[in-house]
Amino acid sequence: MTTIFGVSVQALSGQLLLGLINGSFYAMLSLGLAIIFGLLNVINFAHGALYMMGAFVAWILLNELGLGYWWALLIAPLAVGLFGALLERLLLARLYKLDHLYGLLLTFGLALIIQGLFRQHYGSSGLPYVIPPELSGGQRLPFMFLPNYRAWVVAASLVICLSTWLLIEKTKLGAYLRAATENPTLVGAFGVNVPLLITLTYAFGVGLAALAGVLAAPIYSVNPAMGADIIIVVFAVVVIGGMGSILGSILTGFGLGLVEGLTKVFYPEASSVVIFVIMAVVLLAKPSGLFGRSA
């Protein structure tokens, strides 16, 4: 059996794939958080709950309306995005003139309420969501078995992150977003409807979270705590990458997923803390994050 540093290639590639999968979710979630933070200056603690809602919308569509995975990929982000737009208009919009802490407290409270409602209704044991038939099975590679669905998640996440980056960096709407992130008052003084831009940005960011939730549904079981479990790590990813940096949050998301996977191979005991250790080191050495603008 082939080994690298005394570790079998199978084990190594298996953990790297797992790291890449986790990294896909970290990237999609931290990307949404970064966009929202950039424009709204709100640390969206409800992000994990909205990711969980995306997974539940997929489950509900399948089990109550008979609409499958591909429909869920389209409908869940739109439904959760619309819910996000309402949250922004009705609640968050009232807090922009106050300290950032209030936005954080509000979204944290919302996360608890949303999670509580889903636990009340669906229980906490977790609901299964089957892999769609088109993506079941896998490929036997020379060094490992690659499940089709996992390959799809990594590819889909890369495409989603890249498209979002292009939308922000290369389009007119993205230019409005970047400019309003720097100086919303001046962009408004040019005649741009900044409050609408803010609502759309929040809806887009939470729509991304819901899309990640649909992709996650067949991998992790659909349960009310799934968002709370992942969001703590995602916040660490955002801190490491630098709050508000788009490309930074994508690269850091995938990178830290891989680091986590590698740690599982070489020193499994540390795998659940390695990201937080990196966060502490980055905060000491470069408080604005690896890709952050220094304040």
Added chain:
Amino acid sequence: MADAHRAAAPRDASAPLLAIEGLEGWYGESHVLHGVTFDVRPGEVVTLLGRNGAGKTTTLRAIIGILGKRRGSIVFDGVETIGMPSRLIARLGVGYVPEERGIFASLSVHENLMLPPRVKPGGMSVDDIYALFPNLRERSRSQGTKLSGGEQQMLSIGRILRTGAKLILLDEPTEGLAPVIVQQIGRTLQRLKAEGYTTVLVEQNFRFAQTVADRHFVVEQGRVVDMIPNHDLDANLGKLHAYLGV
């Protein structure tokens, strides 16, 4: 992003394009404007002269609607704008060139130029603007804030010319710039005047203001305390020096 244009009330040609009366303004708790009154006729260039802190910049911010709290009357093109948000005021045809120039670091020069939406028909084409400021064309792909101070000022003016705004609010366009750049900006303002633009210019340098303006309003402690027609400026230099404390 588009807000519906408010229909302007019919008005006769001799009416002022901008009429400000009893304008009061606040920065947070501090009361800065105490009843500013002046008007600007179509096609005119007027300046607001005065010492630092007299309220000139605040007056421009009040006109475009980005001052926290304001009261009184600001009628632009027949429409009362005192209660409107800034984006709707801009959509009536008011272009704002802020003192700090407001060039966006995360946008290229070209993106900065294209950023403000067109608010009225008849704005300059991008080619015209690049012809007016050839430096900008050469550097169109650079990051906006990598430009020199003079180039940033040209970009800040140029992007407003694209929008079709009829009234341009210019806050200290010559501040900190080399004389040769100041001359170029002066020629630009004269050209804009010839093309029928109306301009409110805040300026510390009254020698520069003299080369472009029709009338000068002297601002002191949040009020307009005097008006000097440009042709009388030399005769009133003593008075002006007293106002400006130079």
